[in-house]
């Protein structure tokens with residue numbers, strides 16, 4: 174065990190943890206629980222000390238609910254991003270940047286690795302070793318400053334295009350969905366078209382709008398876009414992509430989506446919260462959203478953790494650090510994750526989010542043409558529909574999760590979500606009476622701004 178002033182996993186936990194299951198990776202390799210324990214207690218504290226900070230309010234703090242295997246394995250997968258993605262790419266898997274809240278099934282079906290904005294940031298972060306929390310926050314802010322100059326001061330800069338533009342990350346293709354939900358896509362794609370790193374292939378997946386899932390032409394058109402996408406990724410991966418490849422991938426991701434739905438419903442049904450907010454979010458993200466760059470690995474952790482959640486709910490076991498009857502907050506909007514530790518200390522907990530829950534909770538039909546099925550599912554995501562449809566779906570989630578209040582959060586520069594916030598919140602208040610609060614924040618990074626958290630905590634007090 175490394176002796177430092179950083180957080181240390183209790184050594185007495187080792188035996189219990191090492192009896193848990195191995196993580197199975199997509200390339201056929203695996204990491205036993207002993208491998209994970211060794212990395213998290215001996216290697217990562219030296220390479221990534223910022224993650225082991227004891228500072229109470231740091232957003233990057235490790236989950237302290239250490240008897241839940243995913244609380245450690247999720248962090249293992251996040252802290253090994255650079256090692257794993259670099260190795261897979263060297264072994265021939267092209268890395269594709271994706272944005273727009275879409276399903277990643279087609280990217281993996283074609284032999285690629287799909288990295289969303291958060292995952293691009295995690296990969297970039299993993300290439301800078303030995304940084305403490307303050308040094309890591311300064312690094313992030315310097316990187317964002319470059320993006321404001323290279324792209325535009327008007328954009329939110331969540332995506333991490335600056336890492337690609339500068340050639341700092343070897344991304345093979347930029348292929349986002351050009352849907353309305355995210356204005357950063359348009360800024361980023363346009364900047365990329367004119368930017369210094371033109372060697373990176375650029376492809377847009379055109380997303381038709383307005384009652385799109387009900388129109389045959391829109392589903393067919395979108396399915397053609399998906400075929401074009403898998404074909405282009407297949408060329409980079411040096412393989413022909415068949416319909417069977419996509420069907421297989423859809424089945425794998427559907428298993429994750431089903432497990433995520435079951436886990437969320439179990440969680441919502443419990444009298445006492447079975448996990449803290451950080452672990453709740455990481456669990457549902459493992460089922461379909463995919464932040465680790467390896468859907469098979471995420472799924473093995475989700476399968477194992479689902480059983481733990483079931484047991485905790487059946488036995489009435491509450492997560493550490495959470496009060497008995499917390500105020501239940503549901504978060505709407507985009508790309509803002511308020512500090513769960515601070516919220517839990519104030520007597521509340523985040524019970525759900527609309528962003529990404531919309532795509533994780535949409536299953537894809539498994540019989541028939543996989544491209545048409547996937548196109549229909551993606552065009553049906555509630556988050557991408559008109560405000561009335563999105564509000565009706567959100568109200569359903571608020572009822573299921575027994576939310577006491579709604580926080581609508583978005584980054585400065587997020588044009589669509591800032592325009593939708595008022596309409597969505599007014600509809601929720603009119604139809605349910607649940608209090609809502611809208612907060613815009615400047616790109617927060619790991620340190621989290623006091624302004625955001627003061628307002629969130631004032632809302633919790635009011636509730």
Ligand code: SF4
Nearest residue numbers: 329331355357508587
């Ligand atoms: S905050 Fe808004 S504009 Fe920025 S990446 Fe998220 S959805 Fe896109």
